[in-house]
Amino acid sequence: MSYTIIGFGNIGRALAMAFSRKGIEVSVATTRDPESFAADAAAIGPKVIAKTLAEAVKADIIFLAVRFESHPDVAKALPTWQGKTIVDVTNAYGVPPEKLGGQPSSLVVAQAFSGAKLVKGFNHLVAAVLDQDPAVHGGRRVVFLASDDDDAAAEIGVLAENLGFAPIKLGGLSEGGLLVHARGNSWGQLIFKDLVKFD
Template identity: 65%
Template sequence: MSYAIVGFGPVGQALARAFARKNIEVTVASRRPPEALAPQARAIGPTVVAKSLRDALEADTIILAVPFAENREVAKALPSWKGKTIIDATNAYGVPPEELDGLTSSAFVAKAFTGASFVKGFNHLAAAKLAADPVVEGGHRVVFLSSDDEDAITPVAALAKQLGFAPIKLGRLNDGGALVHARGRIWGPLIFQDLFRKEQ
């Protein structure tokens, strides 16, 4: 399984740190050329590799960590997303609900990634929390996952566990996913909830 993070701002870098902590190779890309990202990627760890967007999109699993408005530009980069898993770590805070066609932000984004397995995840924590070691005093920091495709959640939950997090499935995008979704200038009730699950 190969992984890429598209977007290398605070959230993208925080996720890269999570991969580096576990020595899992991950490609990082953004609008900037890879040589502009390479020094920061190397500083995070040897398993974090800066590549062009085109090369990054060859990965099996792609985490979207771009500003919300850039999702559609990323979606245009491939004619079909069949066979790919997209993890949507974006937030649409400040985007008027009418611009989302009455959908949750992730359901809106999913429409652009035709054919992909689509999961909302890793979006409810601030970058500093996401970057920190998720294992604290015998507990694992929770990440919430939601999808309209139950089969898509399983490998993403496995990745979250591999990274040291405790995944909690919230169900479909319009149901549980709405709990971690910004609507206009209102955050969902689970956003910024820094929760831990103790090991059984």
């Protein structure tokens, strides 16, 4: 299984740190030339590899960690996203609900990435928290996952556990997923909630 993170801002870097901490190889990409951020990627860890967008989208699992407004540009990188799982880490805060057609933002993202399985996840924590070791006081930091595809949610749940997090599945995008969606000037009720699960 191969992994990539599209977007190398604070959230993208925090995700790269999570992979690096567990020694799992991950590629990182933006719309910029990878030479411009290769040193920053290498500084996170030897298994964080800067790639072009065209190379990075060959991965099986793709974390979308760009600004919500930028997702259509990323979606143009492939004619079809069949066989790929997209983890939507974007937040559509400030985007008017009418621009989303009244839908949760992840459904809008899912339409752009036609053919992909989509999981909303890892978006409710701010970068400074996501950046920290998820092992906290003998427990594991919680990440919420929502998807209309149970298999995809299970797959990302296993990855979250491998990264040291405690995944909690919220159900479909239009049901439990609304708890981790931003719309207009409001945040879902679980956004910013830093919870720890003790086994």
